[in-house]
Amino acid sequence: MGQPDRARRDQDWWRTAVVYQVYVRSFADGDGDGTGDLAGVRSRLPYLAELGVDALWFTPWYLSPMKDGGYDVADYRAVDPAFGTLAEAEKLIAEARELGIRTIVDIVPNHVSDQHPWFRAALAGGPERELFHFRPGRGRDGELPPNGWRSQFGGPAWTRTADGAWYLHLFAPEQPDLNWAHPAVRQEHEDVLRFWFERGVAGVRVDSAALLVKDPRLPDFTEGSDPHPYVDRDELHDVYRSWRRVADEYGGVFVGEVWLPDAERFARYLRPDELHTAFNFPFLTCPWDAGRLRARIDDTLAALAPVGAPATWVLCNHDVTRTVTRYGRADTGFDFATKAFGTPTDLALGTRRARAAALLSLALPGSVYVYQGEELGLPEADIPRERIQDPMHARSGGTDPGRDGCRVPLPWTADAPWAGFGSREEPWLPQPADWPAYAADRQARDPGSVLSLYREAIRLRPLFGDGPLTWLPAPDGVLALARPTGALCVANLAAAPADLPEHSRLLLTSGPLDDAGRLPQDTAAWLLT
Incomplete structure (x- = not known):
C-alpha cells in the first residue's frame, strides 16, 4: 500500500519542491578563468545537497555570444565553451540525481541569437526569413520601422538590415524573434525538448512564455488593445498543449515565465494539458505589507484551484532587485520601470524582512524557488557603470542600472581570492569589497546566519505538508x-x-x-x- 504512495509522491515532486536557481556564470568558477562553469557547479553539489533543495533550475548554458546573459541562444544542443561541454552537462545531471536533486533547464522559445544558423541564413536572403518576422519599412523609402512596437529593453523593437528590410526583436537587436506560425519553428522546439529530456533533465523553464505568438498583421499597439498583438495570444495554448504531450512521454515538467496581471488568463496556461506550473510574479513584486501579501496569496490560490495547479512562490531571481535590498527601501515592491541608481537602502532592515519572508514563503502550499545567494542574504551589488554588461542599461540611455547587481559571482570562502569564487582571474563582474562577510563557509559556522536559517527551514518544511x-x-x-x-x-x-x-x-x-x-x-x- 505504501509503495504506490511513495511512487506518486516521487512523480509529483514538482508540486511541493524547493528549486534552487543557478545562474551558471556567477555560481562557481571551476577553472579559475573568472566565469562560472559546470565544473564549478559539480564541485558545489554537496553544498546544494546539504541545503536540502529538490531541484536545480539552470539559466541557459547553451552556445551563445552572451549579448543577454545567454538568453541569446546560437545552438540549443551545445553547451557554451565558457561553461564546459555537453558531456559535462550530462555528468552534472547524473551526479545531481544521485544526490536526489533533479535538473531543470531553461528553454528560450521567443527568440534566438543573431548568430544562430537560421538567422545568418535569413540575413543572406535565404528562405529562412520565413522563420522570423521580416517586413518592409514604412515611409517613403522604407526608412521607418514597420510598426511602433517597443523593445522590452527600451528603444524600437525593429532593426533594419543591409538590404533595407526590418526584423522584429522584442528584446535586444541580437535576439531576433521567431515566427511561431511556421511549422519548422514548432518542430525544432519539440525536438530540442526531446533532446534534453533524453539527457535526463526533469523539467524545463520556459522563458518569456506569453510572448511567442504575434498577430500576423503586426499592427500598431495602442494601450488597452484586446487582444494584445503579441502578449498572451490565444494561439499560444495550442503550442503548449503540443509541448505537454512531449513532456508526458518523459515524465517531464514545465515552469513558465508568465508575466500577466489577469489571474484568470494566467491560470489558463496551467490547465491539465498545458504547463505544470508558472512563476508567481504578483507575489514577487508585492510590497512588504501584510494586507497586500495576504491578498496576493489568496488570489493566487483561488486562481489556481480550478485548474488543479500548485502555486509557485518566488521572492527574487536573476532579473529583479535582490530581496534584501528591495525590502530595505521605502518602496518595497518591484517594478522594472522604477529602477534607478542611488536608491537609499537600509540593509539591516531589508535583511530582517527577507529572513521573515523566507519563512513565510516556505510555509505556503506549493513549490518555492530560491535564487542563488538568496540563502546567503546577499544584497544587490552596485556595479561601476563602466563594468555593467546588461543591455537594459545601454538601451535605457544609461538611466536603468540593469540587472547585473543581482548577478555578481557568489562568495564561497571568506579568506580566499575573489571570496572563493575562482582563484586565478578576476570574476566577470566585480564583487563588492564586503562580499567575504557573506561567504558560505563563514555562514555555515554561524547558527544565526541566513544560510543556517534556510538550511533549517528547508529541513523542516515537510512538516507543513501539501x-x-x-x-x-x-x-x-x-x-x-x-x-x-x-x-x-x-x-x-x-x-x-x-x-x-x-x-x-x-x-x-x-x-x-x-x-x-x-x-x-x-x-x-x-x-x-
Whole structure:
C-alpha cells in the first residue's frame, strides 16, 4: 500500500519542491578563468545537497555570444565553451540525481541569437526569413520601422538590415524573434525538448512564455488593445498543449515565465494539458505589507484551484532587485520601470524582512524557488557603470542600472581570492569589497546566519505538508496561517510585538523573540499546535 504512495509522491515532486536557481556564470568558477562553469557547479553539489533543495533550475548554458546573459541562444544542443561541454552537462545531471536533486533547464522559445544558423541564413536572403518576422519599412523609402512596437529593453523593437528590410526583436537587436506560425519553428522546439529530456533533465523553464505568438498583421499597439498583438495570444495554448504531450512521454515538467496581471488568463496556461506550473510574479513584486501579501496569496490560490495547479512562490531571481535590498527601501515592491541608481537602502532592515519572508514563503502550499545567494542574504551589488554588461542599461540611455547587481559571482570562502569564487582571474563582474562577510563557509559556522536559517527551514518544511492553508485570527499587520498538519506560520509586519498563538512547540524563528516571548516587528515564526 505504501509503495504506490511513495511512487506518486516521487512523480509529483514538482508540486511541493524547493528549486534552487543557478545562474551558471556567477555560481562557481571551476577553472579559475573568472566565469562560472559546470565544473564549478559539480564541485558545489554537496553544498546544494546539504541545503536540502529538490531541484536545480539552470539559466541557459547553451552556445551563445552572451549579448543577454545567454538568453541569446546560437545552438540549443551545445553547451557554451565558457561553461564546459555537453558531456559535462550530462555528468552534472547524473551526479545531481544521485544526490536526489533533479535538473531543470531553461528553454528560450521567443527568440534566438543573431548568430544562430537560421538567422545568418535569413540575413543572406535565404528562405529562412520565413522563420522570423521580416517586413518592409514604412515611409517613403522604407526608412521607418514597420510598426511602433517597443523593445522590452527600451528603444524600437525593429532593426533594419543591409538590404533595407526590418526584423522584429522584442528584446535586444541580437535576439531576433521567431515566427511561431511556421511549422519548422514548432518542430525544432519539440525536438530540442526531446533532446534534453533524453539527457535526463526533469523539467524545463520556459522563458518569456506569453510572448511567442504575434498577430500576423503586426499592427500598431495602442494601450488597452484586446487582444494584445503579441502578449498572451490565444494561439499560444495550442503550442503548449503540443509541448505537454512531449513532456508526458518523459515524465517531464514545465515552469513558465508568465508575466500577466489577469489571474484568470494566467491560470489558463496551467490547465491539465498545458504547463505544470508558472512563476508567481504578483507575489514577487508585492510590497512588504501584510494586507497586500495576504491578498496576493489568496488570489493566487483561488486562481489556481480550478485548474488543479500548485502555486509557485518566488521572492527574487536573476532579473529583479535582490530581496534584501528591495525590502530595505521605502518602496518595497518591484517594478522594472522604477529602477534607478542611488536608491537609499537600509540593509539591516531589508535583511530582517527577507529572513521573515523566507519563512513565510516556505510555509505556503506549493513549490518555492530560491535564487542563488538568496540563502546567503546577499544584497544587490552596485556595479561601476563602466563594468555593467546588461543591455537594459545601454538601451535605457544609461538611466536603468540593469540587472547585473543581482548577478555578481557568489562568495564561497571568506579568506580566499575573489571570496572563493575562482582563484586565478578576476570574476566577470566585480564583487563588492564586503562580499567575504557573506561567504558560505563563514555562514555555515554561524547558527544565526541566513544560510543556517534556510538550511533549517528547508529541513523542516515537510512538516507543513501539501494541503491547503487556513488564516488564523491575528492583529492588523500580522499574518498567521495554519496547515492541516498542525504546522503554523506567523509573520509580524506590524510595529508592535505580537503574541504567538497557542502551540506545543516553537520550531523556528527568523529572529529572536523579545523578553516577553513575543514576535517582534519584521519577524516570522514556525510553530506546531
